[in-house]
Amino acid sequence: MGKQAMVTLSFDDGREDTYRVAFKIMKEYGLVGTINVTTGWVDGSWSVTNWPSAVDGAMTIEQVKECFNYGFEIASHGDTHITEVNDLRACLIKLRGWGVIDPDYPGFASPYSELTAQNLAKTAPIFMENNIKYVRTGHSHKCKRWPMRILFILQWLTGSSLLFQTFFKHNSILLPMNQPFMLPASEIKRSHSANQVIRLLQRSISSKSWNILMLHSILESKDKGYGQDVWYWDADEFRQLCQWLSKQDKQDIAVVTTKVGLKNLLENWEESRDVVNRSVGSRYASKRCGALF
Ligand SMILES: [Zn+2]
Numbered sequence: 001m002g003k004q005a006m007v008t009l010s011f012d013d014g015r016e017d018t019y020r021v022a023f024k025i026m027k028e029y030g031l032v033g034t035i036n037v038t039t040g041w042v043d044g045s046w047s048v049t050n051w052p053s054a055v056d057g058a059m060t061i062e063q064v065k066e067c068f069n070y071g072f073e074i075a076s077h078g079d080t081h082i083t084e085v086n087d088l089r090a091c092l093i094k095l096r097g098w099g100v101i102d103p104d105y106p107g108f109a110s111p112y113s114e115l116t117a118q119n120l121a122k123t124a125p126i127f128m129e130n131n132i133k134y135v136r137t138g139h140s141h142k143c144k145r146w147p148m149r150i151l152f153i154l155q156w157l158t159g160s161s162l163l164f165q166t167f168f169k170h171n172s173i174l175l176p177m178n179q180p181f182m183l184p185a186s187e188i189k190r191s192h193s194a195n196q197v198i199r200l201l202q203r204s205i206s207s208k209s210w211n212i213l214m215l216h217s218i219l220e221s222k223d224k225g226y227g228q229d230v231w232y233w234d235a236d237e238f239r240q241l242c243q244w245l246s247k248q249d250k251q252d253i254a255v256v257t258t259k260v261g262l263k264n265l266l267e268n269w270e271e272s273r274d275v276v277n278r279s280v281g282s283r284y285a286s287k288r289c290g291a292l293f
Pocket of ligand 1: 012013077079111112
């Protein structure tokens with residue numbers, strides 16, 4: 001893979017509809033993605049009561065295995081949906097036991113996107129101890145400043161593609177990255193349209209950047225969770241995006257798992273890798289942090 005734009009479809013929690021709806025659609029179009037699994041939810045040792053769009057519950061372990069065997073990446077999302085060292089360890093032990101995680105390249109998606117650049121120094125040891133190679137978080141730090149928050153609300157209210165891009169382009173990943181192992185993602189939620197996302201990706205093709213789309217439920221309008229909260233995306237919008245992706249030239253934009261995206265970025269940007277390593281080293285003044293790669 002040379003230098004090219006990339007996009008990752010990253011699903012959180014291990015929701016039942018990720019298998020039933022999203023995986024089925026993606027198979028039709030020959031696409032793969034990453035599922036960030038909350039292991040305690042999947043094996044039934046932990047439960048949620050306040051995720052209305054996830055009313056149908058979690059995937060089964062067998063379904064997680066099927067997605068992995070098909071080519072999806074399975075990453076950790078905590079055993080009980082928190083960011084804590086023992087919880088993450090428990091999650092990784094289960095994922096290894098199920099044979100669904102690359103032991104050499106485990107990733108972590110931060111539950112509730114609670115990880116920020118500010119608290120990274122405090123939480124970095126949790127990831128180093130568990131050999132975590134990357135942490136996928138929510139919006140980039142830049143998006144949390146108040147002018148961006150206003151734009152976010154406006155794009156939400158108006159459905160404008162221009163405002164959507166203005167806001168979400170800050171989540172596009174280009175080297176040198178500020179936080180090389182913290183990967184920002186764009187949350188795609190209920191009110192978004194496939195066209196908004198496609199425009200963002202068209203922009204990404206020109207800049208050869210990498211966009212990670214953070215998705216939760218993908219629901220058909222007849223599903224029980226549909227319309228219950230903002231943490232789902234309409235299956236028809238999702239289908240439209242997948243269809244568009246399947247028609248793109250692979251040389252222009254590649255659909256990759258988070259792991260492959262990060263490896264590709266680092267391998268193909270030799271001249272930037274030094275910059276990445278330097279910035280990790282200087283920012284945290286820690287050789288161990290640099291060893292995250
Ligand atoms: Zn989650």
